[in-house]
Amino acid sequence: MTDDTLLDRALIRLEKAASHLQIDQDVIEKLKYPRETTKTRLLIRMDDGSRKSFLAWRCRYDDTRGPTKGGIRFHPDSTIEEVETLAFWMTFKCAVMNLPYGGSKGAVRVDPRTLSKSELERLSRAYIQAFARTVGPDRDIPAPDVYTNAMIMGWMADEYSQIVGNVSPAVITGKPIALGGSLGRNDATARGGFYLVQHLARELGLDHAHSVAIQGFGNAGQYYARLTADAGNKVVAVSDSTGAIHRADGLDVEKLIAGKAAGASVTALAGEVGASVIEAADLIAVEADLLVPAALEDMITRQNAASIKARVVLELGNGPVTPDADGILDERGVVVLPDILANAGGVTVSYFEWVQNRQGFYWDLEEIHSRLLKIVEREGRAVWSIAQDRQVSMRTAAYIHALGRLATAIEAHGTQPFFTS
Numbered sequence: 102m103t104d105d106t107l108l109d110r111a112l113i114r115l116e117k118a119a120s121h122l123q124i125d126q127d128v129i130e131k132l133k134y135p136r137e138t139t140k141t142r143l144l145i146r147m148d149d150g151s152r153k154s155f156l157a158w159r160c161r162y163d164d165t166r167g168p169t170k171g172g173i174r175f176h177p178d179s180t181i182e183e184v185e186t187l188a189f190w191m192t193f194k195c196a197v198m199n200l201p202y203g204g205s206k207g208a209v210r211v212d213p214r215t216l217s218k219s220e221l222e223r224l225s226r227a228y229i230q231a232f233a234r235t236v237g238p239d240r241d242i243p244a245p246d247v248y249t250n251a252m253i254m255g256w257m258a259d260e261y262s263q264i265v266g267n268v269s270p271a272v273i274t275g276k277p278i279a280l281g282g283s284l285g286r287n288d289a290t291a292r293g294g295f296y297l298v299q300h301l302a303r304e305l306g307l308d309h310a311h312s313v314a315i316q317g318f319g320n321a322g323q324y325y326a327r328l329t330a331d332a333g334n335k336v337v338a339v340s341d342s343t344g345a346i347h348r349a350d351g352l353d354v355e356k357l358i359a360g361k362a363a364g365a366s367v368t369a370l371a372g373e374v375g376a377s378v379i380e381a382a383d384l385i386a387v388e389a390d391l392l393v394p395a396a397l398e399d400m401i402t403r404q405n406a407a408s409i410k411a412r413v414v415l416e417l418g419n420g421p422v423t424p425d426a427d428g429i430l431d432e433r434g435v436v437v438l439p440d441i442l443a444n445a446g447g448v449t450v451s452y453f454e455w456v457q458n459r460q461g462f463y464w465d466l467e468e469i470h471s472r473l474l475k476i477v478e479r480e481g482r483a484v485w486s487i488a489q490d491r492q493v494s495m496r497t498a499a500y501i502h503a504l505g506r507l508a509t510a511i512e513a514h515g516t517q518p519f520f521t522s
């Protein structure tokens with residue numbers, strides 16, 4: 102591993118895509134740096150009467166294509182660099198799907214499991230108090246991310262409404278349905294990835310009963326497991342932060358989801374589903390047609406990429422494959438369906454939520470699913486075609502697709518040749 106930062110490594114993808122396009126240097130100059138990143142400390146009253154402060158950030162990376170959109174993460178290891186990188190990815194993710202948004206991200210450096218429910222509510226409200234002038238339905242629209250959920254979004258939307266003095270549900274997506282959330286948001290990330298795999302299955306060489314290994318059995322991982330198992334595929338291995346389990350004949354996904362909901366780790370459920378416990382690090386090396394990393398960043402690196410047996414990797418998590426691991430997978434003919442396309446179902450249904458909040462008219466689940474399917478198939482097919490035409494990886498193709506849209510928007514304000522001719 103080099104000492105490049107996470108953002109440096111993300112920018113490698115931008116430069117690679119740019120080398121395939123005739124774009125003005127203005128575009129790269131604009132997209133190389135975040136537009137604004139605000140850092141603050143949230144000071145909250147703890148249950149024992151003491152005060153405690155938590156580092157928090159909000160980054161609006163680029164808003165050329167519309168108000169910025171991006172989740173809020175509560176994590177003890179969050180850093181400004183991670184927030185900026187995630188905001189960069191959001192910029193490209195929204196452009197890949199042609200959503201009228203730029204990209205942003207936020208985080209609080211906290212282990213939410215150490216907070217009581219009341220402390221968690223105070224921290225969530227404090228985040229909005231601190232960033233009330235940054236966020237807004239026409240400016241920057243947060244959503245859930247790792248260790249944040251619908252209830253937290255509901256508190257945040259409520260806090261924002263109190264500050265601005267009117268009910269403003271469109272300021273945040275991923276809210277509870279009762280507070281203006283959209284149907285279909287819960288499983289949208291997994292569903293988007295699932296629709297993508299289904300749509301490209303023939304081209305990817307995946308048959309109707311393929312086997313799947315899932316790293317990270319949280320929101321995205323569990324819903325993917327359910328969707329793929331219901332479609333007749335076999336989930337042969339899953340993992341969480343405590344370890345991994347494997348069963349070559351397929352795992353009982355519903356039992357595992359119920360067990361996780363009751364607070365058990367996947368390894369604690371191994372006996373119940375007749376699985377063997379394996380090292381968490383060995384999950385990516387199990388025999389499976391499809392590997393789904395759905396945990397955190399940098400899970401597949403130069404050190405372990407060669408051990409992957411799957412022919413296709415679906416990045417439901419953000420940034421699980423490092424650029425040097427990309428090279429190894431490319432050489433071995435493993436197709437990586439990149440995060441900015443593979444997990445964009447979440448932000449797409451978030452967009453639907455925002456649209457519904459603004460129009461005050463709500464769609465049924467069938468409409469949500471059919472609109473999501475249409476967008477995933479349209480953009481997935483476009484990225485596949487770019488990859489074939491230019492003989493590049495799906496990742497480079499996705500960046501080319503997104504960068505083309507961003508460049509068109511940035512260049513519409515005038516470029517160097519325009520101002521100097």
Ligand code: NAD
Nearest residue numbers: 248290317318319320321341342395396417418419444447
């Ligand atoms: P989550 O917190 O619900 O789940 C994460 C899971 O990963 C947990 O089960 C955790 O135990 C597991 N994990 C952590 N470290 C691990 C390790 N070293 N090995 C194996 N498992 C490990 O989070 P989520 O919402 O499912 O998000 C997962 C990924 O998907 C993140 O990268 C997130 O940014 C991305 N994502 C999520 C959404 C969404 O709508 N939820 C949308 C887009 C992208």
